[in-house]
Amino acid sequence: MLNYASKICLAPMVRSGELPIRLVSLKYGCDLVWTPEIVDKKLITCVRTVNPSLGTIDYIESKNQSLTFRKHPLEDGKLVLQLGSSNADLAVEAGLKVINDVDGIDLNCGCPKHFSIHSGMGAALLRTPDVLCEILTALVEKVGRPNNKPISCKIRLLPEFEETKTLVERICATGISNLTIHCRTPIMRNRQDPIWNYLPKLIPIIQDSGVNVIINGNMQGVKDLASLQTAMKNDQVGIMIAEAAEANPSVFSEAPRLQKQIVKDVFEACKKYHSFSGSKFLIQNMVHGKSKYYQELCRTKTFADMEVLIERIIDDTEDAKMNRITNRNSQKFNSYTLEEYNEHMNKRGVLMHQFFDNWREEEMLKRLNDDPKKEVKRVKVNSVDVNKRVKIAS
Ligand SMILES: Cc1cc2nc3c(=O)[nH]c(=O)nc-3n(C[C@H](O)[C@H](O)[C@H](O)COP(=O)(O)O)c2cc1C
Structure with missing residues (x-):
């Protein structure tokens, strides 16, 4: 049975979290x-096929023969499939279809995008806790337990502490094994710093009910796991990374690779396992818009074009963007040498300590201001401006 404790994880990401990124993340030390x-209905219509030439298991949508999900044996013991659902029966049917090929099933309860919430899925489930818990209970009882596989879910915070706590208590009573908290409210965007105000009160509630916790929201690399654990004095909590890994999946390693090296790694996996258009999207996320290669990359039309371009990038020791580590977070792109990157990550560790050392219940449990148009009044734990942070905390 999958163990989520103290793990560093690649987040679910539509289009981005496809097999090449998952494989490269695992190569550089990602645990799960x-x-x-x-979406449940889509998975149900898929046909499962063994692909002998690639050694993968492929789920192909029967309607248009498109590849919905590809699993590689290197993912064995480490792969969680995330479902979009607003119906317990459909979730169970979809879960049972794939359960033998994955190590756990997760329910998306955090996506705020229209395509998810208009049909009651994603973040809409946070406002329909009866449906949310019915789906989780059904997945635990009918998919997880009979197959000895864990069920988990990923949520966002609600603006009020008490309503978040009540929801979390209900979710934890469904029998799930892990709860991932994306520390933003549903209307917040990734460009806004996540909010950790509720964590010191929420995490013990979750762990005391036997459920593991993973923290998501602007995590930037493996050092953040150790920093967060020591700052929180909690060696069981894990972290999940999305955007930073989308831009450079070697952030799971203590020594992330330069953009040009990582682009090459991802390209090799793409050529083997992914479509050209999907691959181009992945690689565009790794090439800084200000790199002289970005426009050329946008013009490539085949894997062969792309390969020629990537060889030129590898040989170029001058391009400032490709010869550094790009760390994308909160939709900002920053480039570092390895030394600068380590310094940046160490500063984050200091900030995490300061945040939890200075945490004050009466101040932190106030309603979260989640209006993206207003200056959000909260402690900016993720700013690297240590002095500013100290001023706020004092
Ligand atoms: C391209 C992209 C696609 C995403 N798709 C999903 C998804 O399928 N399911 C989900 O729960 N969250 C999804 N998210 C949200 C991320 O999993 C994560 O919660 C969010 O980006 C915050 O993490 P970060 O600050 O490390 O980027 C997506 C995010 C991005 C950037």
């Missing part, structure tokens, strides 16, 4: 990988 959200 999530698939992009797959």
Whole structure:
């Protein structure tokens, strides 16, 4: 049975969390990988096929023969499939279909995008806790337990502490094994710093009910796991990374690779396992828009074009963007040498300590201001401006 404690994980990401990124993340030390959200109805219509030439298991949508999900044996013991659902029966049917090929099933309860919430899925489930818990209970009883596989879910915070706590208590009573908290409210965007105000009160409630916790929201690399654990004095909590890994999946390693090296790694996996258009999207996320290669990359039309370009990038020791580590978070791109990157990550560790050392219940449990148009009044734990942080905390 999958153990989620103290793990560093690749987040579910539609389009981005496809097999090449999952494989490269695992190569650089990621412990567990999530698939992009797959909607229950779509998964149900898929046909499972063994692909002998690639050694993969493929789920192909019967209507248009498109590849919905591809699993590689290197993912064995580490793969969580994320479902989008608003119906317990459909979730169970979809879960049973894939359960033998994955190590756990996760329910997406955090996506705020229209395509998810208009049909009651994603973040809409946070406002329909009866449906949310019915789906989780059904998945635990009918998919997880009979197959000895864990069920988990990923949520966002609600603006009020008490309503978040009540929801979390209900979710933990469904029998799930892990709860991932994306520390933003549903209307917040990734460009906004996540909010950790509720964590010191929420995490013990979750862990005391026997459920593991993973923290998501602007995590930037493996050092953040150790920093967060020591700052929180909690060696069981794990972290999940999305955008930073989308831009450079070697952030799971203590010494992330330069953009040009990582682009090469991802390209090799793409050529083997992914479509050209899907691959181009993945690689565009790794090439800084200000790199002189970005426009050329956008113009490539085949894997062969792309390969020629990537060889030129590898040989170029001058391009400042490709010869550094790009760390994308909160939709900002920053480039570092390895030394600068380590310094940046160490500063984050200091900030995490300061945040939890200075945490004050009466101040932190106030309603979260989640209006993206207003200056959010909260402690900016993720700013690297230590002095500013100290001023706020004092
Ligand atoms: C391209 C992209 C696709 C995403 N798709 C999903 C998804 O399928 N399921 C989900 O729960 N969250 C999804 N998310 C949200 C991430 O999993 C994560 O919660 C969010 O980006 C915050 O993490 P970060 O600050 O490390 O980026 C997506 C995010 C991005 C950037």
